[in-house]
Amino acid sequence: MEIRNLYQPFELELLKINNYENREHKNTFFEMVFVLEGEGIQMINNHKLPYASNKLFLIFPQDIHGFEVSSTTSFFFLRFNDSYLKTQPKEWIQKLELIFNNHNHLPGCILKNVSDKALIRALVEGLIRENSNQQFQQQEVIKQLINTIIIIASRNILLIPPTVSDKSKTDYSVQLLSYIHQNIYDPNQLKSERIAKQFNVSPSYISEFFKNHIGQSLQDYITSYKIKLIETKLRYTDMQINEIVYELGFSDSSHLNRLFKKYKGISPSEFKKNIEK
Template identity: 35%
Template sequence: MVQRFYITKDLDVIEFEAVSEWGYPRHKHLFFELTIVLKGKGQHLLNDNIVDYQSGDVFFLTPKDEHEFIISEATTFGIIKFTEQLFLEKSSFSTSRYWRKNLETVIFHSNIIAESIVRYESDKIQINGLYQLIKHEINSSMLYNRYVLSELFGALMVVLSRNLKSSLETSSLELVSDEEKIENILTYIRQNVLNKEMISIKTIAEAFYMSPNYVSLFLKKHIGISVQQYVIQTKIDMAVRLLKQPNLSISGIAEKLGFVDASHFNRLFKKYKGVNPSEFKKQHS
């Protein structure tokens, strides 16, 4: 049985055929999953909905979704699994406001769409082509492999976002609970943490149709810390990953993450992690 429930890389691809049974129990994932139906037909049980599927359909699953497939005709699934970190990587190094807005569309709204997310017939060809390229590149060890994968993934997400936007325009969005709203706000902050303008209280309030004063109170009530503290925690978590990369200097990381200077970064990192960045880097080199 193909491993489905865990992910060891921030981007992975699996492909398998289900002849008469899917072979997995109804389940959730700890990551995002794009399932492309390469051939076959049957039913997809997604959360509380049941929809028919056929060749060319594409389903986008978030960690909040629970699903399973009922096979009526031998089906080949192409699956791209990826983590939130990959979204962070794309948004952190992209200057495109359009890209960041499309990220929000994918992150915040996809799980309410039970049926295939592809609305434009021509995009089925685009998505399948990008899937094949990613599948080929992920097994390659050629020069610039990581960069090529990142760009292919970015193109795939923009095509998906185009279709998701079309789906959302024809669907009525359900009211979300406080728990879902706080999760969406925190995800938004993580996605835009390197852009001061995007994570200002005023901008967050506008993005979620709340008053600026209420945003601060709402976060404090639900997570016990301020927006500023959450931003710092998120940057420190990003710093942990960057410090494990041998080619990045501490001052370079401090600048990349928007700290005032290396001294400011050192002080905050030690406060949250108990050791200074140079000691941490030594321990993980």
């Protein structure tokens, strides 16, 4: 089964598909899916339920899910990981944790307040417009819209009866990836022996868990996450290569250049020039 990872705090995607079956897969991040138009079937953890326009679905890390599309469908995907939640105020995080831990991990729209469907649709359409236009303070506006959607989803989840389920593997995956995201700037903290000690398990268990539940080796995940950070810094900051080398713990600029070119096909300087063009 395919396992999908997210190498940045959040990601937005608008996808329009027709008569397509999206194979079941697992994520290592949270995902909200809003249906702008279309009909089909949502599948999650061996359960199925029809979907239609103005439905909002919440998918947790390690949930097995997919969609069967029966008519042309426009999906809007809002993906975010634990590192995004950690940037929010402490009280906000605690409230989300309480609410999310009571979710039943079953298919179906999480919007129980009918009036919230129109509100979520307006926010999603606003996100689509904002994301497609390079305007002043674009990222700040996008984050505010994302936070509003998450809060509205949270108050609706409170209306859903909780169920008891075994979330040990899901919780462990979130904790493990959260540790990596928080320590990405300290290479010593990212060694398998150090991570194993932090979680009181053996290094071999860490390696096996990553391959089975994250879909990559530990080192490949760390490298992919660093590449995405480099890309973000080149795109949105004026940092020089030698500054990024120092911040992310590379041995030298040659090491960073080789790695970036291997994953992106071009050097960091070429990537920066393309952005400026």
